[in-house]
Amino acid sequence: MSDHGVETRQFGHRARLALSPALALKADDQAHAARAMWNLLHAWWQLMPTEKRTLANADAAIRQGRDLNITRVHRRWGMVNLPKIGRVRFRWTKDLPVGKHADKENRITGARLVKDPLGWHIAFRVQTLEPVPKPHRGPEIGIDVGITVPIALSDGQTYEHDAWLTEREQARLLDLEQRAARRKKHRKPGERTSRRLHHTYDQIAGLRAKAKRRAADWQHKTTTKIADTYGTVVVEALTITNMVKSAKGTVDAPGRNVAQKSGLNRSISAEAWGRTVTMLTYKLARQGGTLAKVPAPNTSRRCSACGFTTPGSRETQALFVCRNPGCGWSGNADHNAARNILHLYRMGHALIPAAGRAVARRAQRVKPATAR
Incomplete structure (x- = not known):
C-alpha cells in the first residue's frame, strides 16, 4: 500500500467480440428490442408526473449486465455470458479483475454491447482499488x-x-465514395435506398472506422x-x-x-x-x-x-x-x-x-x- 493511501478508480474497457453470423443476428435482434423498449419507457416517462418518474432506475437495470461469468481461456481470448445471446468470446487486451482477482473493491460492475462499422464490441465497467500515486518527479x-x-x-x-489509411485503402475509399455518389444521383426523389447503396455505405463506414481506430491507438x-x-x-x-x-x-x-x-x-x-x-x-x-x-x-x-x-x-x-x-x-x-x-x-x-x-x-x- 502507498504512503498516500488508496483510492477507488472507475474506468471503461472496450473489447471486440468474436460473433458467428448466427450470434451476430441475435445481437442485432436484441439491439432492436432494447431500442424499442427504451422508446416505450421514454414515452411512459414523459406521461408520468415528475415525482413518479423512475426511468433512471429502469435504464440502469437494462444496462446492468449481471452474471457475466467472465473467464480467461487463452492469452488473447476471454469468454463472457451475454443475456439472450449465449456464451461468446471476446478479445483479451487488458487484465480484468475476474476470478480469484475479483473482490468487493476490484470487480466488473457491468457491461453493455456496442456496435460500430467494424462489428460488435463489449464495453465493461470496471472498478478497482489502487494506491494514490505519488507526485510525478518528471520535468x-x-x-x-x-x-x-x-x-x-x-x-x-x-x-x-x-496516413491512417494505406494508399490502397485510400484509393478504395475514393472509389466507394464516387460509386455511392453516382448511385445516389440516379435515385429518384422519394425512392428507397437500394441494398446495393446501403452496402456501399457500410464499406465506406468500415474504412473510416478503421482510420479512426488507428488514430486512437x-x-x-x-x-x-x-x-x-x-x-x-x-x-x-x-x-x-x-x-x-x-x-x-x-x-x-x-x-x-x-x-x-x-x-x-x-x-x-x-x-x-x-x-x-x-x-x-x-x-x-x-x-x-x-x-x-x-x-x-x-x-x-x-x-x-x-x-x-x-x-x-x-x-x-x-x-x-x-x-x-x-x-x-x-x-x-x-x-x-x-x-x-x-x-x-x-x-x-x-x-x-x-x-x-x-x-x-x-x-x-x-x-x-x-x-x-
Whole structure:
C-alpha cells in the first residue's frame, strides 16, 4: 500500500467480440428490442408526473449486465455470458479483475454491447482499488499541437504519424465514395435506398472506422509515453469548435477561400486535439502528474529567445525567424510555439478551470468565523 493511501478508480474497457453470423443476428435482434423498449419507457416517462418518474432506475437495470461469468481461456481470448445471446468470446487486451482477482473493491460492475462499422464490441465497467500515486518527479514540458507536426514538445522532440489509411485503402475509399455518389444521383426523389447503396455505405463506414481506430491507438500510445516521462504538461487552451467553423458565409456576405478552409477544418478534426488533451489529463492524474492550460494568442508569433512578437516572424509552416534586429533567432516554428507555451506557464499565466473558479468564488463569499 502507498504512503498516500488508496483510492477507488472507475474506468471503461472496450473489447471486440468474436460473433458467428448466427450470434451476430441475435445481437442485432436484441439491439432492436432494447431500442424499442427504451422508446416505450421514454414515452411512459414523459406521461408520468415528475415525482413518479423512475426511468433512471429502469435504464440502469437494462444496462446492468449481471452474471457475466467472465473467464480467461487463452492469452488473447476471454469468454463472457451475454443475456439472450449465449456464451461468446471476446478479445483479451487488458487484465480484468475476474476470478480469484475479483473482490468487493476490484470487480466488473457491468457491461453493455456496442456496435460500430467494424462489428460488435463489449464495453465493461470496471472498478478497482489502487494506491494514490505519488507526485510525478518528471520535468515540465510544453506541447504545441498542429497538423503538419501533430505534437511538438518544447525540448525539441516531435511525435508524428503516417496516413491512417494505406494508399490502397485510400484509393478504395475514393472509389466507394464516387460509386455511392453516382448511385445516389440516379435515385429518384422519394425512392428507397437500394441494398446495393446501403452496402456501399457500410464499406465506406468500415474504412473510416478503421482510420479512426488507428488514430486512437496512436494517440493512446503517444500520450502514455508523455505521461510516463513528464510530471507537468502544458498545452494551449484552444476553442476547437470555433477553429473549425465553416467559412461559407451567407448569400449577402459570401466567404472567401471556402474550399481551403474546409480542407483545414477536416485536417483539424482528423487530428482530434481535444481527445489528445483528454487522454493526457487522466493519464497524468494516474501517474501523479498535472496538466495545465495557458492562453493561446501569440504563442506562434512570439520569439522564445527574446520575447519579441510580430505577425511576420513565421515565414513558413515549419520555419520561425525573429524580426527583432537585435535577435534574429531562427528555428522550428512548432518547437518555438511549444517553448512559448511552457514560458507562459512558468510566468504564472495558467488558466484556472471553471470548477476551480467556482470554488474560489465560494471561498471569497464565506465570512470568517468570529471568536465567541
